[in-house]
Amino acid sequence: MKRTVLLNPGPVNVSEKVARAQLRGDLCHREEEFALLAQAIRRKLAGVFGVGNEFTPVLISGSGTAALEMAVCSFVSPERKLLVISNGVYGERIARIAEVHGIPRTVMETPWGTPPDLAAVEQALAADPSIEAMALVHHETTTGLLNPLAEASALARRAGKKVLVDAISSLAGDTFDFDTVDLAVGTANKCVQGLPGVSFALVRKDDLPRLEAIPARSLYFNLAAHHRAQESGQTLFTPAVQAHYAFDAALDELAEETVARRIERTRAAALRLRNGFAEMGLSALLPEEWQSNVLTALKLPDGLAYPKLHDRLKAAGFVIYAGQGNLKSHAFRIANIGDIQPAEFDTFLQALGETLAEHSSRSGGRP
Numbered sequence: 001m002k003r004t005v006l007l008n009p010g011p012v013n014v015s016e017k018v019a020r021a022q023l024r025g026d027l028c029h030r031e032e033e034f035a036l037l038a039q040a041i042r043r044k045l046a047g048v049f050g051v052g053n054e055f056t057p058v059l060i061s062g063s064g065t066a067a068l069e070m071a072v073c074s075f076v077s078p079e080r081k082l083l084v085i086s087n088g089v090y091g092e093r094i095a096r097i098a099e100v101h102g103i104p105r106t107v108m109e110t111p112w113g114t115p116p117d118l119a120a121v122e123q124a125l126a127a128d129p130s131i132e133a134m135a136l137v138h139h140e141t142t143t144g145l146l147n148p149l150a151e152a153s154a155l156a157r158r159a160g161k162k163v164l165v166d167a168i169s170s171l172a173g174d175t176f177d178f179d180t181v182d183l184a185v186g187t188a189n190k191c192v193q194g195l196p197g198v199s200f201a202l203v204r205k206d207d208l209p210r211l212e213a214i215p216a217r218s219l220y221f222n223l224a225a226h227h228r229a230q231e232s233g234q235t236l237f238t239p240a241v242q243a244h245y246a247f248d249a250a251l252d253e254l255a256e257e258t259v260a261r262r263i264e265r266t267r268a269a270a271l272r273l274r275n276g277f278a279e280m281g282l283s284a285l286l287p288e289e290w291q292s293n294v295l296t297a298l299k300l301p302d303g304l305a306y307p308k309l310h311d312r313l314k315a316a317g318f319v320i321y322a323g324q325g326n327l328k329s330h331a332f333r334i335a336n337i338g339d340i341q342p343a344e345f346d347t348f349l350q351a352l353g354e355t356l357a358e359h360s361s362r363s364g365g366r367p
């Protein structure tokens, strides 16, 4: 099959070793072999990020949102509140999960692509003692904005609040300081370079007694129950066994490359692409200093319809990503994560340049 280079923010291109790992063989999840696999994954996961002493991983089968829902619905004590910082689709998703589970919440919103108003966050934290925890998205994939995690977390910590972070699209792609969080949510199939089907929370061990005391709001997504089962070598429900095989292989590759070098590779790929975008006259949606390593949101050139751009590039072997919501009509996104070679980014830039030049000549010289 012809290779398609995925420039969407996950699922990503994976190495042949990771793809082949799915074929390790049929396995019953109640057998010792699965317990050993799950234990190895949990050990490797905490190990690659160097947080094995303070954090314990909880795996869940499902996409990133499964782990996010498990985390959010298990994190807030009865009668307490969650303060949600929101400036994109995924911040809104945290607030929506809280709503679905009947968790009282205050949502601090700024427009998509705009960093949070930290003074307002500080005020909100001080004004409401019922707030138990703050939640935010590290890398808001809607726009490519890297939220100011250190600053926001410092405010929450000073006010005595717990911190939950959606790091689904940034873990192993952008620098992530675990000291700033009590719970981080991630997934196998983005910068970790595994396959879709398994996601996880990394939970601060000393917060477990608090989480254990929160009555379950969901049968399937109760974090404390999953953790208890996994600690005793069990799994609550039928896991996506083959996705676990691939995750295990991906973690071996990440350990070999190291998280620091993976982040550096992601950064180098973003810079390579951004130089190319600038040369062809494309404008980024965000100022450089707010951008993540993982994804660039770009303004669509005047008169160029996204489906046309997408289809031309897909025919050339590259999948790009549309803008979400209101951004759909005037922006598109290019992620640079996964097992992609520098030469492939160059070939992509060439294909993009040709498509834009063709559009520009048709539209009378406008870029």
Ligand SMILES: Cc1ncc(COP(=O)(O)O)c(C=O)c1O
Binding pocket: 009, 010, 063, 064, 065, 066, 068, 090, 137, 139, 140, 141, 166, 167, 168, 169, 187
């Ligand atoms: C920051 C962030 N949070 C949550 C999600 C949802 O993940 P999934 O689509 O795997 O459920 C995504 C997906 O791109 C994301 O980027």
